[in-house]
Amino acid sequence: MKKFICIHGHFYQPPRENPWLEAITYQESAHPFHDWNERVHAECYAPNSQARIVDGKGDITDLVNNYSQISFDFGPTLLSWMEACAPDTYQALLNADKLSQKQFSQHGSAMAQCYSHMIMPLANKNDKYTQVYWGIRDFEFRFQRLPEGMWLPETAVDLDTLEIMADLGIKFTVLAPHQARLLMHNNATGQEFDIHKPYRIQLESGRVINVFFYNGPLSQSLAFENLLKDGKQYAEKLIHSFSGNTAEPQLLSVATDGETYGHHHKFGDMALAYTLRYIDNHPDACLTNYAEFLDNFPPKNEIQIIEKTSWSCAHGIERWKSDCGCETGGQPSWNQEWRQPLRAALDWLKGQADSIFTEVSRNRFKKPWHARNNYINCFNGQLNIDSFLAEQSGYDMKESEKIVALKLLQMQRHAMLMYTSCGWFFNDISGIETEQILSYAGRVIQLAEELSSKKLEPKFLTLLALAKSNVPERENGAQIYKQVIKKSRMNFSTLCAHYALNRLIDLCDNKETLYSNRIELLDFHNLINHRSRMIYGTAKITSNLTLDSSQQDFCAYHFGDYKIRVFAKYSIGQEAFENAMEPVPVKFITGSSDEVLTELESIFEKKCFPLNTMSKNEQKSICDAILYSAMSENDESYSRLYDSFEPLSRYFMEQGLTPPKSALTLIESILNVRLWKEVQKEEPEFHLIEKLLSEVDLHGVSLEAETLGKFIEKGVHKMAHRIVDDPDNLSMLESFETIIRLLTSMPLQFDLWQVQSLIYQVKCSNYDEVNERSQQGDGFSKKWISRFNALAHSLHIQVPQ
Template identity: 35%
Template structure:
């Protein structure tokens, strides 16, 4: 008996992978982070796994996982990215689910339809795939069947609930206005739900042709308050508002549901407000925290509901936001039109229709049941090992497939995968066709078209682009959907030769052979040669490029030339079979001796044939990396020159300062750059060579010249160096040198008024204190913890 509180967080980012590389490329709008997944993780997801609880003096008295006390779902595509890039986050979520199962008998984690498409706008087959992929992804990470499932944008129709119920899903969460009518189970008359929404203090049963499913309707006003009205500005006020809003009745439930990004990303320190509120509620004898599955078992539905078909939580017009110019916009003040949404929806729907036809025809010749094979393909998305592939084929192939047929199988399934991704909701949610979300969906569509076109002869692209031409961006320079496709989608396409060109150009300056792996491609090199003379570098050889998921090998011959500076050239062709890398050695030598660049280019083109590629043809990540390497080489000598200039004129500048004469701004910029550069080199180098004395010298010089060295690169170097030292202490608490270096880094921070993020170092030292027991910490470790703002 009591009053129950559940806070649900829907944690989600759209899939951002380049579909040809299966990697998220750098996104400048997310700076200083590599991409938006990295940024939102750092600002929100990770802080919620280690939320600070402060004492009245502002010291950290506890670090807690909010995930252990709230209901949550993470988008499957986001979880897949985390498993590769941030495995510690996945472990934190798994631990939270385990702890909540021990506490309440049911885990906090819920599943989600796979790639966040709007279910009422999908076909029955696509809905079923979304549900089955989402459930399998959940079981893969959490080691148990999901009890609940989140619908993208809570967009619902009865068919989606029917399919969820048939797959064993016990409940979902909807917005209060998505209930159309309710009544007690005893069979009373239906009561129409008014504009204020349904009573969300209980669970409801919804009957479907496949069986019943429970629905929770979250509390609307306070959920909006968390997202939009500053409730997370004060954890105490948040807790008080929850307590005041607790409903009456028998065993009532107050369920809040918000985007998980509210807690830290959208509202800085929102995770701390959430942690404080949860602590306050846990200490209240009248309140019990709970998750939906546990509440459902203890208090099964006594009422039933009818849901409002084709409704969602974020569009008052139903699901029109994802197919029409309904008026919903992130920034209505701009006056932009969303008329582009309709042709974009039509183009994606047409794509999915064509892909479905290919699945029926080509898949029918390969599989016992093409759609069952597609539903099972998520197993290979999660585990693409040879054993998993053999198991998949053994279960689904209609006959023993030839190697060529096996390649067709995976081309077909990959086209289905990227076609579904093209329907991800985010493309329509934002305000313009030229936004990164819509362009991302178009790239998914292009990849699906490319793969399916090889299976049935293609010819669809012009049809799709004809529909897209009716969609016009609000930004005059962007044009229509056809323009955006040709300018921002088509150039992103990748084939085996471009992969080979990237590998060859990336390695030529460093005299390195092609790597064994490049994104989602496996590379096997043979006959690699390299020659150089007076800054002219030439590499050539053979490569076999194989897409890991498709399994189709492409024999390729290549040559790469670096003429110095920013000029790179690669000549790449499919291997004709008789080409021998050794045969190129004799004609190359005299051309290199004479530095005959033109002759080398002509030899490359004549010997290999194929196509020429330049630095601009490299993938974005490779372009950035190679440009950085060129700059580093160029600037290495310049830094020494700058250091000499600084040393030569330092005394003069100090004298000018002493007699109150302004120093030249050029010198100040030079001095700041030199000292910051040396500081970064010291911090990111070998920790054993980090000299507290040298750090002190840099501090003294900066102070005497009144220089400000604070900046993102210096702060990041301090963060990394400090984390290395405290990690060494966690491994060996008696490491006196690591303790000394950590102290010196904090001295540096204070002396130069730097502002690094101490989050990771605080987590490590707090964990060490918990492991050893605070009373067992040496005075040195305790003092270090106090300097990190820990209450030790």
């Protein structure tokens, strides 16, 4: 009997979007990446879409889409980010599901996931239904089919959730072996059961849902031990882990966080690719997915789940509501007593939000909770706002009514996002994951207070103060909320200040959007005086999510070096604002910056937004722009210094002497700056980068390994795209090979897998045809083969000998 193997990856990142901007802002802990989504994508999600299979010498022999041969689920909020920010990988996932249908008897390998990774047994019935419904509708929208299976967050399970899943057409889920008991003659027993086959769960309604169980010890060693160091070893371990009873078909299933393959274990994507290839070619083993196995071998036995259990808490689901002892390690003296009061505070807030929703929506929606369920079709873009509201209300709403209705639904959306499981998972309430769910709570409070006469924040903070942090300076949940969330909370004036700052950075870009808002510029002025700049005007800002809008007056003033002030307030009217600003341009040209600031503070009633009150995106953009400007302004000075000290360094080396440290430090700084500027260009100059790297090599100076490595990675990626577009350009091939050879000899932190993938595509598209012409004596083809072989060798891509 064939040994059937299913490898499942649960791919998930908590939603990280700023709830006021609906965008992820810069996260310094993810450096040198912009944020953790971007980092995990680069280390795991993208490489698994083009995983490298290598020979014994480490040369690439093939590129494969791992997702097409494994079972996988991706969090809907992560897929939303990926669709916008990593479209190539997103498309590779959709393609993988289609490829898997061809391989696995028309059963796709993608599974749905509850929408925002809420611990389902701790949710109320309305939220359970919406989470499952949104997960299914989001899946259907993306994968263009209905899901057969659904992954439960943290595999936390209860019968109510399974009833909802079965009612909505879900056929199966996946659990850990300790989450069920065998049923014999309608009685639950403590007897161990065979995890190599699926089971039926008979639900109280009469419906049935099926369940698979993954191999716990094997999955544990895969996730936390060193099983992925060798793809062949991993494959052999899987093949030899079946039970002795082979009379019936057996399925060996392993399930881990998908991030195991590349983020947690470097090169895990390559090990997985080799494992899949090895199993696929093995005479006694066969890859499958859960849906195909269920179709071919339906369950014969019934099983009883143990409710309120999960795969990541030894105490059931206590990890998300109490100090149960489960934590991530590293701080043995810490406790997690903060979990219970955190949940109590959020439960209280959720109750208040639900009460407001029920009361205010009663006369606006025919069925308020039904409207909430179907809201997924609106914010996923399947229905426009007007069609959705007309459908759910049954009448033609006024604009003011639409705003209230959409605020109600946004409040409910954020009230579910604030229960994302990561908020309780880690060691302390001061972690970025808990800060994130508190930011959703902050948005819920803001919307709830706008929709009602209630003041919710004081009571919420009183409850939150009971959640004590292990970090003395962070004190408790209330202090963390005040330190982080209240500072990041935004209104239309804050948004307008962000818009003004963005316009100041990039005056040439007539922006009509700001994150999730539309901008209508009603009046705009741009003043320049030597190194000082000022913009001011009036803008109407409209939220794409709630349709709420506001007219704002603004001014952004950059008065040399790094000094910037931004002002914004609710508009006093275009004409009145023009009159108020009348003396400013004259003072901008003839007066001091102090005089200008005094005037602006008076006009804007001191409603000033310093840079440290802006989002991290704006802070970083401004700092980068100032740094780039300073470097550009000093180009001539750098050149003079370099021209003086570089020959001196060469002279010392020619005499067999070590150049002075001061000279080398200067050369190192200037070369780093020049490389940094060049690789950021839209079309970097191959020959210039080659020259700069040669000089780095000649003088034996260092590069800023991590930061510059990422910029160089992006730069060489652009260059590789140019080779894909123009593969016959011999000089470009030669220069690129020199650049790759120099880069790989330097202690830089960068990954060439994307470049390898692009050049491998060139090989697949061009090599055989050009090689045939070369063997027939064509001179150009001989040169091309010679140069491409050199480049392939530098990138460890296998070419014919």
